[in-house]
Amino acid sequence: MTELNSPRSFTIRVPATSANIGPGFDVVGLSLSLHLTLTVTITPAHAPVPPQITHSGEGADEVPLDAYKNLTTRVALYVLRCHGIPTFPSALAIHCANEIPFGRGLGSSGAAVVAGVLLGNELGRLHLTRERMLDFALMVERHPDNVTAALVGGFVGSYLRELDAAATEAASVPLSEVLPEYPPDAGEGWGMDPPQPPLGIGHYVRFGWSGSIKALAIIPRFELSTAKARSVLPEQYSRKDLVFNLQRLAVLTTALAQTPPDPELIYEAMKDRVHQPYRKTLIPGLPEVTNNITPSTHPGLLGICLSGAGPTILALATGGFEAIAEDARTIFKGHGIEVDWKVLEVVGGSVVQHNQ
DSSP states (O other), X not given: OTTTTSOEEEEEEXXXXXXXXXXXXXXXXXXXXXXXXXXXXXXXXXXXXOOEEEEEETTTTTSOOSTTTSHHHHXXXXXXXXXXXXXXXXXXXXXXXXXXXXXXXXOHHHHHHHHHHHHHHHHTTOOOOHHHHHHHHXXXXXXXXXXXXXXXXXXXXXXXXXXXXXXXXXXXXOHHHHSOOOOTTOOTTTTOOOOXXXXXXXXXXXEOOOTTOEEEEEEESSOOXXXXXXXTSOSOOOHXXXXXXXXXXXXXHHHTTSSSOOHHHHHHHTOXXXXXXXXXXXXXXXXXXXXXOOTTTSTTEEEEEEOTTSSOEEEEESSOHHHHHHHHHHHHHTTTOOEEEEEEOBOBOOEEEEOO
């Protein structure tokens, strides 16, 4: 433990993500140029000092600053305790600077989880592989699209492996056991035996991406929880709708890597029948935006879809960003909803920088 308490400083940077990208429900994700950045410092201390957390940017008035309630530090403690390290280093200070809006379908919770895994890895000097870090992230966030894109970056496809009986049981552990809610009277020995992640829960591949394509995020000014967005989805789908999505996904993963990108091909390939039609009741204006803003009406547009669970709309384009965004703004305003918009780059994955 002496080595873990030695003075040091490092920075963790995790990108925002957009999942689904039209037909790829729970399958594909895209890392985008908004970031959650943790600046971490460990200083000498004569006696144990509770971790000090500060937060700026998005969510600054919502994020718990108690290390046993904050999502990122709870994930870090889970990783540490799975490796026999019971507590945080003494005199630990963390500043979180966040650019990712909460509850908008841009992967804010996935970024917080990945940041926590990286934080635990660094604090414990664990030297985990990227694949093993993904296992830990998937024990907390059971859908691989966001956390995989946040960890490895780019345009990524992923799946959860069918595990043997013992591993399936471990991967089905309730989240309340992986990340317990620490009671106010929790003693030092509380929560010391967390469930270990099975090896190789998730697998992924990075697809190509045309450098000319940027992502326009049109962000309504209201939050939509993933749980609520999932609650409106059916338990079963018709074969016709599943084939519709599979056909388009098979085309989309290659079409977005081609130069120059083909608007006609991509626009049709980004259509969906699995989640967007059911979420339109939660996002007034969604059908008009996705149906009325097309490559023929807006030169430069390639395709348009709901970002993750929403309510953000993601438009992939090579130009014409302002016209696309302002026409979407007009549609949403007709439903009494104000929006913000940002043109984002597709970026690499999470990085850790050790400061001098």
